[in-house]
Amino acid sequence: MSDWKKIGQIVNFKRGYDLPSRLRADGKYPILSSAGITGYHNEYKAEGEGLVTGRYGTLGEMYYINGRYWPHNTALYVIDFKGNYPKYVYYLLKSLNSLSQSDKSAVPGINRNDLHELKVPYVERKYQIPIASVLSALDAKIELNNRINAELEAMAKTLYDYWFVQFDFPDANGKPYKSNGGKMVWNEELKREIPEDWEAGNILRVGDLLGGGTPNTKEPSYWSGNIPFFTPKDVEDSIFVVSTLQSITEKGLKNCSTRLFPKGTIFVTARGTVGNVNIAAQDMAMNQSCYALQAKPDINYYFLHLCVCDVVRQLKSKANGSVFDAIVSNDFKLTSISIPPVDIIKKFDSITGSFYEKILSTKKENQRLSTLRDWLLPMLMNGQVTVNSINQLEEQDLNVIKQEDLFIADNKKAFAKQVLGGKIVSLFQNDPHFTNIKFQKIQYLAEHVAEVDLNWNYYYQAAGPYDNVYMHTISEKFKASNWFAKEENKFTPLEKKGQIDGYYQSFFQPVVNRLDNLFTLLADVTDIEAEIIATLYAVWNNRIVLNQPVAEELLIQDFYNWSDRKLLYTPEQLQKGLQWLHTNNIIPNGFGKEMKKAKGKK
Structure with missing residues (x-):
């Protein structure tokens, strides 16, 4: 069970700093206001892990940041976490409205002192x-x-x-049509050349245009049924709309001018926020502030969706700076496209x-x-x-x-692991701390941050997680690929080292940002620090895999039980390693397998 504490006993909030638009200078430091990041500046007022919330509006709108930033005076920001885990505090405060014992959590304009007095579970x-x-x-x-x-x-x-x-x-030979001399003919309606055998027309050539309607809002039996009811308020930033704010009944559907539009129908908002395009992810009804387009037989909604987006772009362009406040059916009929x-x-x-x-x-x-x-x-x-x-x-x-966040085929895993190692060596080859220990620990952490199984083969070794097969073969693989030669523990670039980045992007593109962030964080870490960090990560991950409790004292205990070598390190060094993991949000989630001692090892 949780105890209850005042927020002021958990963190200390402070009002942000004024920064009028006229004083802002383009820079790399985000400005966090009550609405989140609202710009960038060339100076900062806070750094490290931070939480920012607006001084106006309902509390619970929290923004987490890790780095240097400018907290704006429309917001409050945490200046002291009082020993608490920042990400936990972030989630705790996000749930304020459902947890707080006070009704002040819903009052616009609450001040810092009021916020500090709110009681929450702890x-x-x-x-x-x-x-x-x-x-x-x-x-x-x-x-x-x-x-x-x-x-x-x-x-x-x-x-x-x-x-x-x-x-x-693709032309008949599979080559790009126009770039390879495909015949083009002038089209007077479009005022441009189009491929031979193509025609000009409007979007009604490939889709049917339909309207919607709204059941009587004063009739309760028409509402809160099982039929999603799309309106401009349901617009999504992504392609598909999966659910809607309102729903209607079969009776409501029958007693208004809307209809049940099947999955794959394209919705276009025509009034209010005009020109948004979404696809129905399931059968839905629709109100009269939108148009629906359904693909003609033999045509799927994939092409129609992009075609509709193209038409809407043309309509916005025709507005040419004037207010784009409505779409009417004639707009679709009078906008020509190539068919x-x-x-x-x-x-x-x-x-x-x-x-x-x-x-x-x-x-x-x-x-x-x-x-x-x-x-x-x-x-x-x-x-x-x-x-x-x-x-x-x-x-x-x-x-x-x-x-896993990305897929690498089994027959490609060994080479992908070599590529990841090659990327690491490329970045760290001139690092004076880049020993075999640091190399192996970066490799281990990278595979876990990427959450990819590259023939996972890690075992306990005195200096931390260790893949014996990999570390004893990687130098020869680098040499065979003409990437690096290793002499006296130093890697020398070879002729084809430039291939590595291409392979790296090809294999790891979905997680490149995560990996690059990890490599940046480890740039100034010594080999001893890398050993401590990777071993703490490993024992932490093991506990998650084994469904065991996770607490700092348990992680430290597991660290010292790893091998006799670990007794060389002080509790202060381990605390620093744990703080590095927390601060940089390199948090295990149970990826991989339980790491065990190699056979023959005690």
Whole structure:
């Protein structure tokens, strides 16, 4: 169970600093206000892990940052965590509205002193880390899914532009049509050349335009049914809309001018926030402030969606600075586009279909994870759910949290591991602390931060996690690839070292930012510090894998039990190593297997 404490006993808030627009200078330090990051400046007022919340509006809108920043005077920011784990405090304060014993959490304009007086549930630091780790894992997976979807959306749009704007769709020989001399003819309606056999027309050539309606809002029997009801308020930043704020009944559907639009229908907002385009992820009804477009027979919604986006871009461009405050049906009818033969559209749909289906499945996964997180947040904070009891959750949700972030085929894993090692050597070859120990520890941490199994083969070794096979063969592999030669523990670049970056991007692109961040953080770390950090990470991860309690004193105990060599290090060095992991958010999540002692080792 949790105890209750005043927020002022957990952290100390301070009002931010004024920074009028006229005094701002472009820089790299984010300005955090009540609305989050609202700009950048060339000076900072705070650094390290920070929490910022607005001084106006409902409390619980928290922004976490790790680095140098300028807290704006429209916000309060934490200047002292009083020994508490910052990420835990972040989640605790995010759940203020559901946890606080005071009604002041919902009062706009609450001041710092009022905030400090609010009482919230509180647990000791040793319990804070696992709670924050669970919630952070969910947030990290949601963010990763968002990045994956953004990349897939960009790929689909790029392919559309390549085929239907630049006209470099595959010709009969599989080569880009226009770039390889495909015949182009002038089209008077479009005022440009288009490929031979293409035509000019409007979007109604490939989709049917339909309208919506709203049931009588004064009739309760029409509302709160099982049919999602799309309005401009349901617009999503991503392609698909999975759920809606309102729903209607079958009776409501029958008693208004809307209809049930099938999955794959394209919705375009025509009033209010105009020109937003979404795809229905399930059957939905729609109000009269939107238009719906359904693909013609033999055409899938993948092409139609991008075609609609193209038309909306043209409409916005025609507005030419004037207010773009409405779309009418004639806008669709009078906007001309190039219409390709159906076989080209089908070929395009066959390629992009997998993009769209992956985006949809990932979007649904995020919806489930967000629901799980939002349910867990107050329950973990007030002690109704413990970290250990989370194992009772649905297995599919736990698997989603822990699953690998990228896929590397089994027959490519050994080479991918070599590439990762090559990238590490490229970055650290001139580091005076870059010994075999530091090399192996960076490799181990990189594989875990990337959450990728590269023929996982780590065992206890006196100096920390160790892959014996890898470390005894990697130098020869580097030499065989003409990347590096190793003499007297120093790597010398060879002729084909330049290949490494290309392979690195190819294999690890989804997690490059995470890996690059890790490498930057380890740049100034000594080999001894790397050993301490990697070993602490390993014993921490082992406890998660084995479903054992995680607390600082237990991690330190496991560290000293690792090998006799570990007795050389002081508790102060271990505390510094743990602080490094916490501060830089390099937190284990149970990836990989239990690490054991090698056979024959005690």
